[in-house]
Amino acid sequence: MHSLLDKKKCIIQSALDLIQEHGFHGCPVSMVAKNAGVAAGTIYTYFENKDSLIIGIYEYVAEEIKKYVAERDDASLTFKDRFYNYWKNLTDFYELNPSAYGFYDQFLNSPFNSEEIQHKPNAWLDFAYAFFEEGIKLGEIKELNPIVLSILVNTNVNSIVRIKKNFKKKLARNNMELDEISHLIWDGIKT
Amino acid sequence: MHSLLDKKKCIIQSALDLIQEHGFHGCPVSMVAKNAGVAAGTIYTYFENKDSLIIGIYEYVAEEIKKYVAERDDASLTFKDRFYNYWKNLTDFYELNPSAYGFYDQFLNSPFNSEEIQHKPNAWLDFAYAFFEEGIKLGEIKELNPIVLSILVNTNVNSIVRIKKNFKKKLARNNMELDEISHLIWDGIKT
DNA sequence: GCTTTGTGATTGAACGTTCATTCAGTCCGA
Protein backbone atom coordinates (compact mmCIF):
# COMPACT_ATOMS: atom_id res chain seq x y z
CA MET A 1 0.00 0.00 0.00
CA HIS A 2 2.57 2.44 1.15
CA SER A 3 5.43 1.74 -1.19
CA LEU A 4 3.06 1.63 -4.15
CA LEU A 5 2.08 5.24 -3.68
CA ASP A 6 5.71 6.08 -3.10
CA LYS A 7 6.69 4.49 -6.36
CA LYS A 8 4.01 6.31 -8.29
CA LYS A 9 5.13 9.59 -6.77
CA CYS A 10 8.69 8.70 -7.55
CA ILE A 11 7.85 8.15 -11.22
CA ILE A 12 5.95 11.43 -11.35
CA GLN A 13 8.77 13.33 -9.72
CA SER A 14 11.30 11.82 -12.05
CA ALA A 15 9.25 12.72 -15.12
CA LEU A 16 8.70 16.20 -13.73
CA ASP A 17 12.41 16.86 -13.52
CA LEU A 18 13.09 15.57 -17.00
CA ILE A 19 10.24 17.48 -18.59
CA GLN A 20 11.25 20.72 -16.99
CA GLU A 21 14.71 20.28 -18.43
CA HIS A 22 14.05 18.74 -21.84
CA GLY A 23 10.37 19.29 -22.64
CA PHE A 24 7.68 16.68 -23.12
CA HIS A 25 9.40 15.01 -25.98
CA GLY A 26 12.91 15.16 -24.67
CA CYS A 27 11.91 12.69 -22.00
CA PRO A 28 11.39 9.17 -23.29
CA VAL A 29 9.67 6.69 -21.01
CA SER A 30 12.92 4.75 -20.77
CA MET A 31 14.66 7.79 -19.32
CA VAL A 32 11.89 8.49 -16.84
CA ALA A 33 12.20 4.89 -15.71
CA LYS A 34 15.95 5.02 -15.33
CA ASN A 35 15.71 8.27 -13.39
CA ALA A 36 13.08 6.81 -11.09
CA GLY A 37 15.10 3.65 -10.56
CA VAL A 38 12.51 1.30 -12.06
CA ALA A 39 12.21 -0.65 -15.28
CA ALA A 40 10.41 0.82 -18.26
CA GLY A 41 7.62 -1.71 -17.99
CA THR A 42 6.84 -0.75 -14.42
CA ILE A 43 5.55 2.63 -15.48
CA TYR A 44 2.73 0.83 -17.26
CA THR A 45 1.58 -0.66 -13.96
CA TYR A 46 0.78 2.84 -12.79
CA PHE A 47 -0.19 4.61 -15.98
CA GLU A 48 -2.02 3.39 -19.03
CA ASN A 49 0.37 5.12 -21.41
CA LYS A 50 2.62 8.12 -21.69
CA ASP A 51 -0.22 10.56 -22.20
CA SER A 52 -1.94 9.54 -19.03
CA LEU A 53 1.36 9.81 -17.21
CA ILE A 54 1.48 13.42 -18.30
CA ILE A 55 -2.11 14.05 -17.29
CA GLY A 56 -1.27 12.37 -13.98
CA ILE A 57 1.61 14.75 -13.43
CA TYR A 58 -0.64 17.69 -14.19
CA GLU A 59 -3.18 16.59 -11.61
CA TYR A 60 -0.44 15.98 -9.09
CA VAL A 61 1.07 19.42 -9.61
CA ALA A 62 -2.32 21.13 -9.43
CA GLU A 63 -2.96 19.34 -6.15
CA GLU A 64 0.41 20.41 -4.76
CA ILE A 65 -0.11 24.05 -5.67
CA LYS A 66 -3.54 24.03 -4.10
CA LYS A 67 -2.24 22.44 -0.90
CA TYR A 68 0.54 24.98 -0.60
CA VAL A 69 -1.62 28.03 -1.22
CA ALA A 70 -4.72 26.82 0.62
CA GLU A 71 -3.00 25.90 3.85
CA ARG A 72 -1.38 29.31 4.02
CA ASP A 73 -4.61 31.19 3.45
CA ASP A 74 -6.03 32.82 6.57
CA ALA A 75 -9.69 33.73 6.39
CA SER A 76 -9.40 35.97 9.42
CA LEU A 77 -7.34 38.56 7.56
CA THR A 78 -8.72 41.34 5.39
CA PHE A 79 -9.32 40.24 1.85
CA LYS A 80 -6.64 42.58 0.63
CA ASP A 81 -4.09 40.86 2.83
CA ARG A 82 -5.37 37.49 1.73
CA PHE A 83 -4.88 38.53 -1.89
CA TYR A 84 -1.28 39.54 -1.32
CA ASN A 85 -0.74 36.33 0.56
CA TYR A 86 -2.18 34.31 -2.31
CA TRP A 87 0.13 36.11 -4.69
CA LYS A 88 3.18 35.60 -2.55
CA ASN A 89 2.44 31.97 -1.80
CA LEU A 90 1.90 31.09 -5.40
CA THR A 91 5.14 32.82 -6.34
CA ASP A 92 6.96 31.08 -3.51
CA PHE A 93 5.62 27.71 -4.53
CA TYR A 94 6.90 28.11 -8.05
CA GLU A 95 10.28 29.26 -6.86
CA LEU A 96 10.58 26.39 -4.40
CA ASN A 97 9.49 23.91 -7.06
CA PRO A 98 11.04 25.00 -10.32
CA SER A 99 10.33 21.71 -12.02
CA ALA A 100 6.64 21.95 -11.11
CA TYR A 101 6.68 25.46 -12.53
CA GLY A 102 8.46 24.42 -15.70
CA PHE A 103 6.03 21.61 -16.24
CA TYR A 104 2.87 23.54 -15.48
CA ASP A 105 3.74 26.48 -17.66
CA GLN A 106 4.48 24.18 -20.58
CA PHE A 107 1.44 22.05 -20.01
CA LEU A 108 -1.06 24.90 -19.95
CA ASN A 109 -0.14 25.95 -23.45
CA SER A 110 0.33 22.52 -24.91
CA PRO A 111 -2.17 20.41 -26.80
CA PHE A 112 -2.28 18.06 -23.81
CA ASN A 113 -4.37 20.69 -22.14
CA SER A 114 -7.42 19.71 -24.12
CA GLU A 115 -10.96 20.93 -23.68
CA GLU A 116 -11.66 17.71 -21.82
CA ILE A 117 -8.97 18.46 -19.26
CA GLN A 118 -10.04 22.05 -18.90
CA HIS A 119 -13.56 21.12 -17.96
CA LYS A 120 -12.57 18.39 -15.53
CA PRO A 121 -12.73 19.49 -11.90
CA ASN A 122 -9.28 20.56 -10.76
CA ALA A 123 -8.22 21.05 -7.18
CA TRP A 124 -6.21 24.18 -7.79
CA LEU A 125 -8.50 25.96 -10.24
CA ASP A 126 -11.50 25.21 -8.04
CA PHE A 127 -9.74 26.69 -5.05
CA ALA A 128 -8.73 29.81 -6.96
CA TYR A 129 -12.23 30.21 -8.31
CA ALA A 130 -13.76 29.93 -4.83
CA PHE A 131 -11.18 32.33 -3.45
CA PHE A 132 -12.09 35.13 -5.84
CA GLU A 133 -15.76 34.39 -5.58
CA GLU A 134 -15.47 34.99 -1.86
CA GLY A 135 -13.73 38.29 -2.48
CA ILE A 136 -16.65 39.34 -4.61
CA LYS A 137 -19.21 38.24 -2.01
CA LEU A 138 -17.35 40.17 0.63
CA GLY A 139 -17.71 43.18 -1.63
CA GLU A 140 -13.97 43.72 -1.75
CA ILE A 141 -13.36 43.08 -5.41
CA LYS A 142 -15.25 44.00 -8.54
CA GLU A 143 -17.97 41.77 -9.87
CA LEU A 144 -15.91 40.17 -12.57
CA ASN A 145 -16.30 36.53 -13.53
CA PRO A 146 -14.27 34.57 -10.95
CA ILE A 147 -12.92 32.30 -13.68
CA VAL A 148 -11.59 35.31 -15.53
CA LEU A 149 -10.18 36.72 -12.32
CA SER A 150 -8.37 33.57 -11.35
CA ILE A 151 -6.90 33.09 -14.80
CA LEU A 152 -5.86 36.73 -14.87
CA VAL A 153 -4.09 36.61 -11.54
CA ASN A 154 -2.50 33.21 -12.11
CA THR A 155 -1.26 34.22 -15.53
CA ASN A 156 0.40 37.31 -14.17
CA VAL A 157 2.10 35.42 -11.37
CA ASN A 158 3.30 32.88 -13.93
CA SER A 159 4.73 35.50 -16.15
CA ILE A 160 6.50 37.26 -13.32
CA VAL A 161 8.09 34.03 -12.21
CA ARG A 162 9.20 33.52 -15.80
CA ILE A 163 10.69 37.01 -15.97
CA LYS A 164 12.55 36.44 -12.73
CA LYS A 165 13.90 33.17 -14.06
CA ASN A 166 14.94 34.43 -17.49
CA PHE A 167 16.30 37.81 -16.57
CA LYS A 168 17.80 36.95 -13.23
CA LYS A 169 20.95 38.97 -13.72
CA LYS A 170 19.53 42.01 -15.43
CA LEU A 171 16.82 42.56 -12.88
CA ALA A 172 18.63 41.54 -9.72
CA ARG A 173 18.67 45.03 -8.32
CA ASN A 174 15.15 45.98 -9.09
CA ASN A 175 12.92 43.07 -8.26
CA MET A 176 10.78 45.75 -6.71
CA GLU A 177 9.38 46.46 -10.13
CA LEU A 178 8.02 42.97 -10.22
CA ASP A 179 6.36 43.34 -6.85
CA GLU A 180 4.74 46.47 -8.22
CA ILE A 181 2.75 44.26 -10.53
CA SER A 182 0.82 42.76 -7.64
CA HIS A 183 -0.25 46.24 -6.49
CA LEU A 184 -1.18 47.10 -10.03
CA ILE A 185 -3.45 44.08 -10.26
CA TRP A 186 -4.94 44.60 -6.81
CA ASP A 187 -5.72 48.23 -7.55
CA GLY A 188 -7.36 47.09 -10.74
CA ILE A 189 -9.67 44.50 -9.24
CA LYS A 190 -10.54 45.99 -5.86
CA THR A 191 -13.87 47.77 -5.52
CA MET B 1 13.78 34.26 -56.81
CA HIS B 2 10.15 34.96 -56.37
CA SER B 3 8.79 31.46 -56.19
CA LEU B 4 11.55 30.46 -53.80
CA LEU B 5 10.34 32.86 -51.17
CA ASP B 6 6.80 31.80 -51.90
CA LYS B 7 7.67 28.18 -51.33
CA LYS B 8 9.41 28.92 -48.08
CA LYS B 9 6.39 30.87 -46.89
CA CYS B 10 4.17 28.06 -48.01
CA ILE B 11 6.12 25.54 -45.95
CA ILE B 12 5.99 27.82 -42.93
CA GLN B 13 2.29 28.38 -43.30
CA SER B 14 1.65 24.69 -43.67
CA ALA B 15 3.66 23.86 -40.55
CA LEU B 16 1.91 26.64 -38.68
CA ASP B 17 -1.50 25.15 -39.35
CA LEU B 18 -0.45 21.67 -38.35
CA ILE B 19 1.29 22.77 -35.19
CA GLN B 20 -1.66 24.79 -34.04
CA GLU B 21 -3.86 21.75 -34.45
CA HIS B 22 -1.59 18.93 -33.30
CA GLY B 23 1.28 20.49 -31.38
CA PHE B 24 4.96 20.42 -32.26
CA HIS B 25 5.18 16.69 -32.25
CA GLY B 26 1.93 15.92 -33.94
CA CYS B 27 3.36 17.39 -37.11
CA PRO B 28 5.94 15.19 -38.80
CA VAL B 29 8.01 16.72 -41.57
CA SER B 30 6.33 14.42 -44.07
CA MET B 31 2.94 15.86 -43.18
CA VAL B 32 4.17 19.44 -43.39
CA ALA B 33 5.51 18.59 -46.83
CA LYS B 34 2.28 17.00 -48.01
CA ASN B 35 0.26 19.94 -46.71
CA ALA B 36 2.55 22.38 -48.49
CA GLY B 37 2.42 20.40 -51.71
CA VAL B 38 6.14 19.61 -51.82
CA ALA B 39 8.25 16.54 -51.21
CA ALA B 40 9.71 15.88 -47.79
CA GLY B 41 13.23 16.40 -49.04
CA THR B 42 12.43 19.88 -50.34
CA ILE B 43 12.00 21.19 -46.83
CA TYR B 44 15.69 20.57 -46.32
CA THR B 45 16.51 22.96 -49.13
CA TYR B 46 15.03 25.74 -47.02
CA PHE B 47 15.76 24.62 -43.48
CA GLU B 48 18.70 22.80 -41.99
CA ASN B 49 16.51 20.55 -39.89
CA LYS B 50 13.19 20.45 -38.11
CA ASP B 51 14.34 22.57 -35.19
CA SER B 52 15.43 25.37 -37.44
CA LEU B 53 12.12 25.13 -39.25
CA ILE B 54 10.42 25.79 -35.95
CA ILE B 55 12.73 28.67 -35.13
CA GLY B 56 12.05 29.97 -38.61
CA ILE B 57 8.32 29.90 -37.98
CA TYR B 58 8.82 31.76 -34.73
CA GLU B 59 10.76 34.51 -36.44
CA TYR B 60 8.19 34.70 -39.19
CA VAL B 61 5.30 35.00 -36.73
CA ALA B 62 7.12 37.62 -34.66
CA GLU B 63 7.69 39.61 -37.84
CA GLU B 64 4.02 39.35 -38.83
CA ILE B 65 2.80 40.49 -35.44
CA LYS B 66 5.16 43.42 -35.51
CA LYS B 67 4.08 44.44 -39.00
CA TYR B 68 0.42 44.31 -38.07
CA VAL B 69 0.73 46.26 -34.85
CA ALA B 70 3.39 48.71 -36.04
CA GLU B 71 1.62 49.81 -39.19
CA ARG B 72 -1.53 50.55 -37.20
CA ASP B 73 0.27 52.62 -34.59
CA ASP B 74 -0.26 56.34 -34.95
CA ALA B 75 2.27 58.51 -33.17
CA SER B 76 0.04 61.57 -33.46
CA LEU B 77 -2.48 60.20 -30.96
CA THR B 78 -2.22 60.53 -27.20
CA PHE B 79 -0.21 57.75 -25.66
CA LYS B 80 -3.29 56.47 -23.91
CA ASP B 81 -5.03 56.02 -27.22
CA ARG B 82 -1.96 54.45 -28.68
CA PHE B 83 -1.91 51.96 -25.81
CA TYR B 84 -5.52 50.94 -26.39
CA ASN B 85 -4.77 50.67 -30.07
CA TYR B 86 -1.79 48.44 -29.39
CA TRP B 87 -3.96 46.24 -27.21
CA LYS B 88 -6.75 46.02 -29.76
CA ASN B 89 -4.44 45.41 -32.69
CA LEU B 90 -2.58 42.64 -30.96
CA THR B 91 -5.86 41.00 -29.99
CA ASP B 92 -7.18 41.39 -33.51
CA PHE B 93 -4.07 39.90 -35.01
CA TYR B 94 -4.37 36.80 -32.89
CA GLU B 95 -8.03 36.42 -33.69
CA LEU B 96 -7.42 36.86 -37.40
CA ASN B 97 -4.54 34.40 -37.30
CA PRO B 98 -5.51 31.65 -34.89
CA SER B 99 -2.75 29.37 -36.07
CA ALA B 100 -0.14 32.06 -35.45
CA TYR B 101 -1.61 32.50 -32.01
CA GLY B 102 -1.67 28.77 -31.30
CA PHE B 103 1.92 28.43 -32.40
CA TYR B 104 3.26 31.46 -30.58
CA ASP B 105 1.60 30.64 -27.30
CA GLN B 106 2.99 27.13 -27.40
CA PHE B 107 6.41 28.22 -28.50
CA LEU B 108 6.94 30.79 -25.76
CA ASN B 109 6.58 28.19 -23.06
CA SER B 110 8.38 25.39 -24.82
CA PRO B 111 12.02 24.38 -24.54
CA PHE B 112 12.52 25.64 -28.10
CA ASN B 113 12.38 29.10 -26.61
CA SER B 114 15.89 28.78 -25.25
CA GLU B 115 18.00 31.45 -23.67
CA GLU B 116 19.78 31.82 -26.98
CA ILE B 117 16.52 32.65 -28.77
CA GLN B 118 15.43 35.02 -26.03
CA HIS B 119 18.52 37.12 -26.34
CA LYS B 120 18.50 37.25 -30.13
CA PRO B 121 17.07 40.47 -31.54
CA ASN B 122 13.42 39.99 -32.37
CA ALA B 123 11.33 42.31 -34.51
CA TRP B 124 8.23 42.14 -32.38
CA LEU B 125 9.81 42.29 -28.93
CA ASP B 126 12.04 45.15 -30.02
CA PHE B 127 9.05 47.09 -31.26
CA ALA B 128 7.09 46.49 -28.05
CA TYR B 129 10.10 47.46 -25.98
CA ALA B 130 10.55 50.71 -27.92
CA PHE B 131 6.84 51.43 -27.71
CA PHE B 132 6.75 51.33 -23.93
CA GLU B 133 10.03 53.11 -23.62
CA GLU B 134 8.50 55.96 -25.56
CA GLY B 135 5.51 56.02 -23.23
CA ILE B 136 7.91 56.41 -20.33
CA LYS B 137 9.87 59.19 -22.06
CA LEU B 138 6.63 61.01 -22.77
CA GLY B 139 5.96 60.81 -19.06
CA GLU B 140 2.67 59.01 -19.63
CA ILE B 141 3.51 55.72 -17.98
CA LYS B 142 5.40 54.81 -14.85
CA GLU B 143 9.12 54.29 -14.92
CA LEU B 144 9.02 50.54 -15.01
CA ASN B 145 11.49 48.48 -16.97
CA PRO B 146 10.19 48.47 -20.57
CA ILE B 147 11.00 44.78 -20.92
CA VAL B 148 8.85 44.03 -17.91
CA LEU B 149 6.11 46.28 -19.25
CA SER B 150 6.03 44.68 -22.66
CA ILE B 151 6.03 41.15 -21.28
CA LEU B 152 3.30 42.13 -18.85
CA VAL B 153 1.04 43.61 -21.49
CA ASN B 154 1.67 40.91 -24.06
CA THR B 155 1.07 38.16 -21.54
CA ASN B 156 -2.26 39.62 -20.57
CA VAL B 157 -3.40 39.98 -24.13
CA ASN B 158 -2.35 36.38 -24.74
CA SER B 159 -4.28 35.12 -21.82
CA ILE B 160 -7.39 37.04 -22.76
CA VAL B 161 -7.30 35.64 -26.25
CA ARG B 162 -6.94 32.20 -24.70
CA ILE B 163 -9.93 32.77 -22.43
CA LYS B 164 -12.03 33.94 -25.34
CA LYS B 165 -11.04 30.86 -27.29
CA ASN B 166 -11.62 28.34 -24.51
CA PHE B 167 -14.74 29.75 -22.95
CA LYS B 168 -16.42 31.07 -26.04
CA LYS B 169 -19.90 29.92 -25.08
CA LYS B 170 -19.84 30.69 -21.39
CA LEU B 171 -18.63 34.24 -21.84
CA ALA B 172 -20.43 35.19 -25.01
CA ARG B 173 -22.66 37.71 -23.32
CA ASN B 174 -20.07 39.38 -21.23
CA ASN B 175 -17.00 39.88 -23.29
CA MET B 176 -17.07 43.29 -21.71
CA GLU B 177 -15.37 41.80 -18.71
CA LEU B 178 -12.44 40.96 -20.87
CA ASP B 179 -12.21 44.46 -22.23
CA GLU B 180 -12.17 45.67 -18.65
CA ILE B 181 -8.77 44.06 -18.30
CA SER B 182 -7.21 46.55 -20.68
CA HIS B 183 -8.48 49.44 -18.54
CA LEU B 184 -7.20 47.70 -15.47
CA ILE B 185 -3.74 47.41 -16.94
CA TRP B 186 -3.73 50.96 -18.27
CA ASP B 187 -4.80 52.37 -14.93
CA GLY B 188 -2.01 50.38 -13.35
CA ILE B 189 0.80 51.57 -15.59
CA LYS B 190 -0.18 55.18 -16.35
CA THR B 191 1.50 57.92 -14.33
C1' DG C 1 8.28 -24.10 11.91
C1' DC C 2 8.76 -25.40 7.23
C1' DT C 3 7.24 -26.01 2.58
C1' DT C 4 4.12 -25.15 -1.10
C1' DT C 5 1.26 -22.38 -3.71
C1' DG C 6 -0.81 -18.19 -5.44
C1' DT C 7 -0.74 -13.35 -6.47
C1' DG C 8 0.74 -9.40 -8.26
C1' DA C 9 4.60 -6.33 -8.87
C1' DT C 10 8.85 -5.98 -11.56
C1' DT C 11 12.11 -6.63 -15.12
C1' DG C 12 14.24 -5.59 -19.56
C1' DA C 13 14.86 -7.56 -24.05
C1' DA C 14 12.26 -7.55 -28.15
C1' DC C 15 8.84 -5.65 -31.33
C1' DG C 16 6.79 -2.70 -34.49
C1' DT C 17 6.00 1.88 -35.63
C1' DT C 18 7.06 6.46 -36.53
C1' DC C 19 9.81 9.85 -38.08
C1' DA C 20 13.78 12.98 -39.33
C1' DT C 21 17.03 12.87 -42.66
C1' DT C 22 19.62 11.39 -46.87
C1' DC C 23 20.64 10.80 -51.64
C1' DA C 24 20.59 8.94 -56.34
C1' DG C 25 18.03 10.16 -59.91
C1' DT C 26 14.89 13.51 -62.45
C1' DC C 27 13.22 17.82 -63.96
C1' DC C 28 13.44 22.53 -65.62
C1' DG C 29 14.86 27.16 -66.65
C1' DA C 30 18.69 29.79 -68.41
Place this chain on the structure above:
DNA sequence: TCGGACTGAATGAACGTTCAATCACAAAGC
Protein backbone atom coordinates in the same frame (compact mmCIF):
# COMPACT_ATOMS: atom_id res chain seq x y z
C1' DT D 1 24.28 21.75 -71.58
C1' DC D 2 24.79 23.09 -66.95
C1' DG D 3 23.29 23.85 -62.18
C1' DG D 4 20.28 23.95 -58.82
C1' DA D 5 15.72 22.72 -57.25
C1' DC D 6 12.85 18.84 -56.52
C1' DT D 7 11.38 14.08 -55.69
C1' DG D 8 10.19 10.22 -52.75
C1' DA D 9 11.84 5.69 -51.65
C1' DA D 10 15.26 4.08 -48.52
C1' DT D 11 17.69 4.30 -44.11
C1' DG D 12 18.39 3.83 -39.50
C1' DA D 13 17.77 5.64 -35.01
C1' DA D 14 14.49 6.57 -31.37
C1' DC D 15 10.76 5.50 -28.92
C1' DG D 16 6.28 3.70 -26.82
C1' DT D 17 4.57 -0.49 -25.57
C1' DT D 18 4.31 -5.56 -24.74
C1' DC D 19 5.12 -9.81 -22.47
C1' DA D 20 7.37 -14.05 -20.97
C1' DA D 21 10.11 -14.75 -17.22
C1' DT D 22 11.44 -13.67 -12.51
C1' DC D 23 10.93 -12.21 -7.99
C1' DA D 24 8.90 -11.05 -3.31
C1' DC D 25 6.08 -12.28 -0.10
C1' DA D 26 1.98 -13.70 2.20
C1' DA D 27 -1.44 -17.20 3.01
C1' DA D 28 -2.44 -22.06 3.25
C1' DG D 29 -1.35 -26.72 4.22
C1' DC D 30 1.30 -30.03 6.60
